[in-house]
Amino acid sequence: MRHARRFTSERYRPARGPALPPPWPGPHPANSPTARNAAASGQMRLTLGTSRDVTIIEAAAGVVPCTEAPDPIARCYAARTGWDPRHEDVPHVYLVATPSTVQAWKSLAEINGRTIMRDGQWTPA
Numbered sequence: 001m002r003h004a005r006r007f008t009s010e011r012y013r014p015a016r017g018p019a020l021p022p023p024w025p026g027p028h029p030a031n032s033p034t035a036r037n038a039a040a041s042g043q044m045r046l047t048l049g050t051s052r053d054v055t056i057i058e059a060a061a062g063v064v065p066c067t068e069a070p071d072p073i074a075r076c077y078a079a080r081t082g083w084d085p086r087h088e089d090v091p092h093v094y095l096v097a098t099p100s101t102v103q104a105w106k107s108l109a110e111i112n113g114r115t116i117m118r119d120g121q122w123t124p125a
Contacts, residue, residue, distance in 0.1 A: 026077070026081065026083075026085075027066055027077075027085040027092040027093060027094050027095075028092060028093055028095060029090050029091070029092055029093075030065065030090075030091040030092060030093045031091075034095070035063060035093050035095065038061035038063050038095050039061070039063045041061065042060060042061055043058070043059070043060060043061055044058075044059050044060075044061040044095065044097055045057070045058055045059075046059065046097060052106065052107070053106045054103075054104065054105055054106075055102065055103070055104045056102070056103045056104075057097065057099050057101070057102050058099070058100050058101040058102075059097035059098055059099045059100060060097070060098040060100060061095060061096070061097060062095070062096035062097075062098070063093050063094075063095060063096070064093060064094045064096055065091060065092075065093050065094075066085045066086045066088075066091070066092045066093060066094060067086050067091070069086075069094055073094070074086055077094075098120075099117055099120065100117070100118075100119060100120050101115065101117055101118055101119070102115070102116050102117035103115050103116065104116055
């Protein structure tokens with residue numbers, strides 16, 4: 001556990017603050033640490049996949065209160081998940097990620113060339 005904590009907080013901690021990925025990709029309570037950090041820093045890091053098939057996305061963060069989200073987006077989310085956070089007692093927010101850097105790799109052999117998006121532009125193959 002100690003090694004895992006060091007890996008998360010030291011090796012992958014950007015200078016702008018904590019780098020723990022959201023525990024789920026959906027809406028967050030407006031006062032959650034994830035929502036507060038995204039709003040304060042304007043940045044987020046998303047990790048997808050497993051330790052053997054990794055995608056890391058560095059992105060600009062937008063924080064949109066669920067009650068202010070465009071209706072088609074909120075309805076689509078509710079239809080896909082069966083949950084509409086606009087009707088919760090506790091205010092929730094959508095976290096909107098605009099990718100700037102994307103890295104992906106499946107094994108050690110793919111470490112070179114793992115950056116597939118840089119500065120919001122896909123890199124050549």
